[in-house]
Amino acid sequence: MRDDSARIRATILGSGEAARTPSADRTAIDLAVEASLAAVEDAGVELGRVDGLVTGYSLTENHLDFSGSLAEALGITPQWSQTISRSGATGASTVVDAALAVSGGVCDTALAVWADNRRSRPPADVAGLLAGQLSEFETMNGPLIATQYALIAQSYLDRWRATPEDLASVAVQFRRHASLNAHARHREPISVEDVLASPIASSPLHVLECALITDYGGAVVVIRPEFVAGAVDPVRILGAGEALSHQSILRNPALFTTGETAGAESAWRAHTMAGTRPADIRSAQIYDCFTITVLMLLEDFDFAPRGGAGELVRGGGLDRDGAFPVNTNGGMLSCASGGILHVTEAVAQMRGRAGGHQLTIRPETSLVHGNGGILGAQTTLILGQE
């Protein structure tokens, strides 16, 4: 059990994203630099002031230390730096680690960055490459990553008598949000029928229920709150929580019984640190690698009762025009890969800088969640306007 006195004292000053143009021939470092420079500019800090750097890993390029390559590309020599690998939860966890670093005083101004060029320069079939990183006792039978999620989805449908329409409505909702986002990869509206008519990747999941594989780059600037004077619309990291339940789905029977993931635990830790409850959260950006991920996490976070997330989604409960907007940029299902963009989107919406898809009311609080592996590694951030 965690120590109830655990605290993070950290504020996000700004965020940046790399432009996603699939025709471009760019390295992961190129994308990371573009996002970093955009974040520093958005935050209004001098690049030379950055003395902490935490980055995610690249699937497409080998680096002895991605953060070292990025630091050199940026011409900085931070006193604290690291490259972390936590699968899909990496993006959210770079922000947790940056927040811990500034809270602990090992640096004052940290950049948290994750970028990869999974579309413009893939080393191979990316879906196959990812599937090959499951345990050998899984890969020997030939599952896709989608298959492992599909098995959990099938269990969910059986347990709650939920329907393929419940799952499909997640993709439809996020596409609606993407239609307003000039930077989303897919913007044409789709219907539940379109989703269910798309090919099945691994039953019951259709291709339109699987995250896109795109280039991405996102970064945020994290500082100690005492340095916040003069900042425009800073965003406070109120709480953070992580949890790790398994690598192989076979080691976590709850996925096939109660359907609860370790996301419930990471969110509880984040709320405990923040002093908030689910009802205090005004908006959320939730890792949406597959439609099923969103339904299960909404229930883990108490935003819907067990088995009730489909009804919430079908009723427009995640819509940008409603009381609880979720994945306002279109998410990984329609906008772009990379869990870091859930962070940058939350920050941009809270600061009123989301451009054409800016919400009418800037959310006072946001929950940001990263999910890694097959619902095994979970990272929750709770953000609040300073």
Add this chain to the structure above:
Amino acid sequence: MTAPDTFGLHAAWAAGRVAFQTCQACNAVQHPPGHVCAACRSTSLAVCDVAGRGELLAASEVRRAPEARFAADVPYVLGVVRLTEGALVQVRLAGDGWTTGEPVELVAGSVDGRPVPTGRRTT
């Protein structure tokens, strides 16, 4: 490249056994195998035969192969089965139309020319 047979499971399967890692201290069966028993933390682990019976927790039909070596098998059904000993295992299931809750029998089989336990309807 084939990974080392660290836990001896592949050797047991190649010998035609339906066997999984079993804790010698608490009898828990665990899969995938590890270096420590997740139930009691014992490091005394061995490969033991199981009854070969279980319940299907979920099945999925794979329509697109993750690797070229599986392409000829498409479509194929993968299931998560809870053994009577308690552990969850993932196997190829023979036939189609599988529904959650069905009993499954595990037998010595092969995938991609490699001996592994596979599942079939109980006879």
